[in-house]
Amino acid sequence: MLPARPEPAHELAQRGIKLTLDTPAENVGSTHLLEVRNLATRFATADGYVQAVDGVSFHIDEGEILGLVGESGCGKSVTSLSVMRLIPNPPGEITDGQVLFEGTDLQQISEHEMRRVRGGSIGMIFQEPMTSLNPVLTIGRQITEVFEIHLDLKGKAARERAVEILNRVGFPDPSRRFDDYPHQLSGGQRQRAMIAMAISCNPRLLIADEATTALDVTIQAQILELLQSLCDELKMALLIITHNLGVVARYAQRVAVMYAGKIIESGTADEIYAAPQHPYTKGLLASVPRLDASARDRLTSIEGEIPDLADLPPGCAFEPRCRWAVGRCRIESPVQVSIHPSSGISARIDHQVACWESENIADGTALERQLS
Amino acid sequence: MTTPLAGHGSPDPRESTVDPDTNTTLSVHDLKVHFPLSSGFLIRRQTGAVKAVDGVSFDIAPGETLGLVGESGSGKTTTGRAILQLQRPTSGSVQFRGVELTAISAKQMRPFRSEMQIIFQDPYGSLNPRMNAGQIIGEPLTVHGLAGDKAQRRERVTELLERVGLNPAMMGRYPHEFSGGQRQRIGIARALAGEPSFIVCDEPVSALDVSIQAQILNLLTDLQAEFNISYLFIAHDLSVVRHISDRVAVMYLGKIMELASSEDLYENPMHPYTRALMSAVPIPDPVLERQRERIVLAGDIPSPINPPTGCVFRTRCPIATEECAEVVPELTDRGNRHQVACIKV
Numbered sequence: 001m002l003p004a005r006p007e008p009a010h011e012l013a014q015r016g017i018k019l020t021l022d023t024p025a026e027n028v029g030s031t032h033l034l035e036v037r038n039l040a041t042r043f044a045t046a047d048g049y050v051q052a053v054d055g056v057s058f059h060i061d062e063g064e065i066l067g068l069v070g071e072s073g074c075g076k077s078v079t080s081l082s083v084m085r086l087i088p089n090p091p092g093e094i095t096d097g098q099v100l101f102e103g104t105d106l107q108q109i110s111e112h113e114m115r116r117v118r119g120g121s122i123g124m125i126f127q128e129p130m131t132s133l134n135p136v137l138t139i140g141r142q143i144t145e146v147f148e149i150h151l152d153l154k155g156k157a158a159r160e161r162a163v164e165i166l167n168r169v170g171f172p173d174p175s176r177r178f179d180d181y182p183h184q185l186s187g188g189q190r191q192r193a194m195i196a197m198a199i200s201c202n203p204r205l206l207i208a209d210e211a212t213t214a215l216d217v218t219i220q221a222q223i224l225e226l227l228q229s230l231c232d233e234l235k236m237a238l239l240i241i242t243h244n245l246g247v248v249a250r251y252a253q254r255v256a257v258m259y260a261g262k263i264i265e266s267g268t269a270d271e272i273y274a275a276p277q278h279p280y281t282k283g284l285l286a287s288v289p290r291l292d293a294s295a296r297d298r299l300t301s302i303e304g305e306i307p308d309l310a311d312l313p314p315g316c317a318f319e320p321r322c323r324w325a326v327g328r329c330r331i332e333s334p335v336q337v338s339i340h341p342s343s344g345i346s347a348r349i350d351h352q353v354a355c356w357e358s359e360n361i362a363d364g365t366a367l368e369r370q371l372s
Numbered sequence: 373m374t375t376p377l378a379g380h381g382s383p384d385p386r387e388s389t390v391d392p393d394t395n396t397t398l399s400v401h402d403l404k405v406h407f408p409l410s411s412g413f414l415i416r417r418q419t420g421a422v423k424a425v426d427g428v429s430f431d432i433a434p435g436e437t438l439g440l441v442g443e444s445g446s447g448k449t450t451t452g453r454a455i456l457q458l459q460r461p462t463s464g465s466v467q468f469r470g471v472e473l474t475a476i477s478a479k480q481m482r483p484f485r486s487e488m489q490i491i492f493q494d495p496y497g498s499l500n501p502r503m504n505a506g507q508i509i510g511e512p513l514t515v516h517g518l519a520g521d522k523a524q525r526r527e528r529v530t531e532l533l534e535r536v537g538l539n540p541a542m543m544g545r546y547p548h549e550f551s552g553g554q555r556q557r558i559g560i561a562r563a564l565a566g567e568p569s570f571i572v573c574d575e576p577v578s579a580l581d582v583s584i585q586a587q588i589l590n591l592l593t594d595l596q597a598e599f600n601i602s603y604l605f606i607a608h609d610l611s612v613v614r615h616i617s618d619r620v621a622v623m624y625l626g627k628i629m630e631l632a633s634s635e636d637l638y639e640n641p642m643h644p645y646t647r648a649l650m651s652a653v654p655i656p657d658p659v660l661e662r663q664r665e666r667i668v669l670a671g672d673i674p675s676p677i678n679p680p681t682g683c684v685f686r687t688r689c690p691i692a693t694e695e696c697a698e699v700v701p702e703l704t705d706r707g708n709r710h711q712v713a714c715i716k717v
Contacts, residue, residue, distance in 0.1 A: 250658070
């Protein structure tokens, strides 16, 4: 039923096509497919530096789906662009941290090598396919271009392979649509074309940055189901960057929640949704209208506004909006600590939270203190 | 007919036209908005029409919220605009408190403009960047003659700003100085200035962040309870619509597929499109998500220029048969005011 899937990396390797890096895996001690350690990215503005990403650490294992959630301006897109080294410099600058991909630090390799990673072993798709696609080239040409650059595949062979991939991503009538220009396609089809380009070299990791946000819900469901099936089939890891807590709950195995440039909580999806520890995560979950909630239940909103990154408070960035904040929160930025998984849920012990008061909130001490 | 002025003695022209028997704020019947398509080089003639809204009927009671949900191109925004006569309907009837709006002139429509308001999706695009918050909110007061002198106007603007949760000290600020959530509050304050009994909320929270969305939804709910305003709440997000609405109408290609109470629609969705739409909306609960049925519709929404014959949904419908290509399904009541347009359920 399905067309031949893109060949696995080892088969391509036998034909002399390399998808991995030349540099032998320097063992930097990472056992994960992607491990980001203490990443920091800042932008120079007229008002001084803005620390868009401030000490972010997370990891993704092979075939895993990680959801990176947060509201606008929290640094989730800058994080993914930093991983891909796509931050324009100036004004942007990665000031610290390591990005270990298959054991190699992507911050250390040459730009030439990095180009082989982008679109090769790491694919990326964006929110607005119309602006990411070249309007004067046909869809087919844009996909075969990827083959030329990464696999040295040209002409008829490239075309056949492209049609195969278009078919795999659910393009109706791929051999005819091959010659279509982006404007002739619907939003969903454009996103499928983007996915086709991103997976054409059989990447180990796909980064989807708000890839379905602009699409209608029924089309969003189609695209996400496609991405999930591609992950299963190609043993590809997926980083879903979104503000949609529902999408993450449906597809991700693990979740990292960002606020003002930091990851404030991370863990398995089951843990985070059933027992959120950070007041922001709790607030976010309580403020979303749920399809299954009884109508007219009042939403618990988080008061105040998202902070301005150029003017962050010295302590915890969430402190001005937090009902549990104590003196310490105003002065010291909280550190990430591991917490034990809540009872009844099987989870690896990797639930981490950055909040001084999380323990007191969990055991009710904070509430008692506020009541007294 | 005269434009109402602030004088207390002069009879309000709105009063005289109101039918005291109706218990509906708004009654829409068989509303159609078709945009003509023409072709030809020297002699242009109409060759077709985009049927943006094609026979929509519903009522809204005082203080009630009717949710209008649908994907892009379903005609939900055009429906809202046609009700306000911002877009004159091709045919059909729109009765506001017993007055047939499609039959009156733009001038006769003016007294209703303050009573029927609209809140837009993009608060930045809908606020004049050269006017400060005070002027934006004060303008409808002047236009509709709702505030006497300058001092009264200022007082009313202060009151409105406070009511929508903004500091009146911000009156002198311009739209770009506000955050997205604050701008939407200004848009709401401007709508409230006309003392409306009906507001079309066109995707009012879609552009906002999750934590801000909840603030605005709560504000809209509070205002409705306080002033007994009816809402037509247009959105693509079914979770938001279900949360705020008493009843929900699901639109697809210019037609209502299903209309039921918010509770009923979720508990017992009957139309195959509603079921698919509902299934496509993820719930923020991974455990629950693993148990949910997932219906993934194939293909895209067809073009409204050339909609499918019979039922417009049949090309993507999992249960469609040949009969569906011939019969145009009527919206029929299946009991408990639950209306469905499908011959298969």
